Amino acid sequence: MTVNFPKVPHAANTQPLKSKKQSAVAAFFSNLMRSWTGMLGFLIIVLLLFISIFGQWIVPYDPLLADFGKKLLPPMTDGHLLGTDQLGRDIFSRIILGARISVIIGVTTVLIAGTFGTIVGIISGYFRGWIDVILMRIVDVQLSFPFILLVLVINAIIGTGLRNIIISLAIGGWVIFARVIRSEVLALREKEFIIASVATGVSRIGILFKHILPNLFTPIIILSSLQIGTYIIAEASVSFLGFGVQPPEPAWGNMLNEGKDYIFSSWWLITFPGIAIMFTALGVNLFGDWLRDTLDPELKGE
């Protein structure tokens, strides 16, 4: 193939001007303002991040401090906004601190699963050949087992705790990234500007870093934002089942697990942590959907 228009395509592609960067931020917000669901999701995420960073200075009580004289107080009594649990601990404080656990687990898992899955996807899609066949077989096999069960079984066997639940979720989650990134890379390889670069003699590694990687940014961001919600709900489910994050650590899932024994007498124990999980998942999902529709209109509505 003798394509002969050197440098122009990727030169235009790799030199974002400073003013362009600023307008990107402005475009982001003006776009966001137009969608109230995206805005709602964005606000929930900002609130969640704020709480998980500054939570320890907001909480009115020590979330781990038991006070048996004050156990199972209903909401709005004795200075306890959302009441107290079976050990007399302040539920509001525990939910605030629980946000940090959810955020840490969601973000860390996405970083690990996303990085590993992306690397596998790039290797598979860019280099093809036997390594692609092997890697994609592994992905196929894993995708044919229910995600939540996989996480549960792995976590139950390797042991509970924050670190192990992150490992379990990452083992369960990387395959989605590998699958999606591989197909993105395959599509990119066929694009004219890549073919042109090959023709002008840019090395394989050079093309990978200069052209493939920057163009993977959008799909990675979209997928990550959609996966965080999945991981947070999965962690809550696993912790609810008695694995995952263990008491007395205030994870929303294990708060519900402890609260379910008091369901006939104290409704607030099973109500508020669930609302927290629901709003978090709602915020992340709404924002993720908006992001996908905005950045990649082709995918709109699944």
Added chain:
Amino acid sequence: MLDYVIKRLIQVVVVVLLALTVVFFLIRLSGDPTALFLPPDAPREQIEEFREKLGFNRPLHIQYGEFMVNAVQGDFGQSLRSREDALPIVLDRLPATFQLAISSLLLSLLIAIPLGVLSAFKRNSVFDRISVAFTVLGQAVPSFWLGLLLIYFFAAQLHILPSGGAGSVVHLILPMITLAAYSVARFTRFTRSTMLDVLRKDYIRTAKASGVPTFRLVGRYALKNSLIPIITLVALDLGTLLGGAVITEVVFAWPGIGRLLMQSLMNRDFPIVLAGVFIIALIYAVINFVADLLYAYVNPQIRVK
């Protein structure tokens, strides 16, 4: 087509064997369970005897080979607790899980398809907006929490339904709703978007212009053409339903495979865990297999590939 079927069948076998292999090694690498069954001050001979009896003292690859040879014949050893064969214990729980999963599936289809069709047909109406809001919310509510809320309202407050257990149709109601909720949200959303695609097609516009009554238009032309992708999605989603069933079973003390698996994981009763993983992986792989065949049957492009 036959090539494709054979290829996919081999894949089913590989998936199940690999699932067993991974879980086997995870279990062995996390330590042998001897310590859980004998007191910490048990004499050395007793520990050795126990390990000898259960075969934990031999090299790992020998244990693995023997395990796999027995497993493919349906022998997963005996439950470490009850000393009964593991596989029959698991199979005993299968009907309960199927009962829950199938009734939830039917319930969600009965709700989701009419809702999605109506939503698409009355696009941007109040009804459509409410239904879309519900589907978004429904996908954000974790099923175990919904289960707790239902127990609170219908068992703790109204005293009209049992909070758990099995035995009658009444016991099935709450777990069935809990498990169906997420599928209702997903299926409604998908039915709506599929219907919207179909409604945009030329033949629908032609039918509309030539005065076909609305009811007939939906039933005869639009729904028929969107049913195929919907069925495919449903088949592909059955696995997720199966995963959700595990959690729902625990919430409602429903005596299915999921609850058994959870209890065995808690007790580190590994023969049962392995037999359970085997059955779940097998069901899941077979469902995927059937879904793929269905899909290939509908979409000739895949058959050729």
